[in-house]
Amino acid sequence: AQTVTQSQPEMSVQEAETVTLSCTYDTSENNYYLFWYKQPPSRQMILVIRQEAYKQQNATENRFSVNFQKAAKSFSLKISDSQLGDTAMYFCAFMNSNYGGSQGNLIFGKGTKLSVKP
């Protein structure tokens, strides 16, 4: 069974600084997808970034980028120029590749609580 591990329960960063959140996963599959979701306090979960395992290039979305190391099964999230609005729980998630009608549920880590301080 696939598992996702986030080893940092809490982190803090000063506004405008850069922070990296760690995520490792375990799978025997070769094709899969990885995601980072953000869950602000009392608000709904939103997608930050996604990565296809077959792509060697790391995904980027504005201030958010990932360091995807397939052999090491590592998928870290870097947030540059941190803003107060980045304060949230961040969840790393894994999805098996699915084709046609097969299962596509997400497997989540326990999350990292990020606090951005002014």
Place this chain on the structure above:
Amino acid sequence: DTGVSQDPRHKITKRGQNVTFRCDPISEHNRLYWYRQTLGQGPEFLTYFQNEAQLEKSRLLSDRFSAERPKGSFSTLEIQRTEQGDSAMYLCASSLGGMASGGLGGDTQYFGPGTRLTVL
């Protein structure tokens, strides 16, 4: 696109009562997922539908849990004879997946705000 909506947002019930939650997905999405999130944990998958077909239900926590999506649009999650351990946030997500998205897989799931259940 109004996003995924869930109703009610909060539900307080007494142990032994039945509760039903509703999820309305993004209109063009054919897949709908239910997750449970307890305090300090990431969401845990429960079940999912593609259109009206329930393709995975083995992860439902017990036979007290059931879900339906009768017309392939909104879905309901019912918990019968609630227990205090059922207290959690119940999240719904939807996506455009399977052959509807070209069969490429990895469909992005969009989450609703959740229903917070408290069982007294």
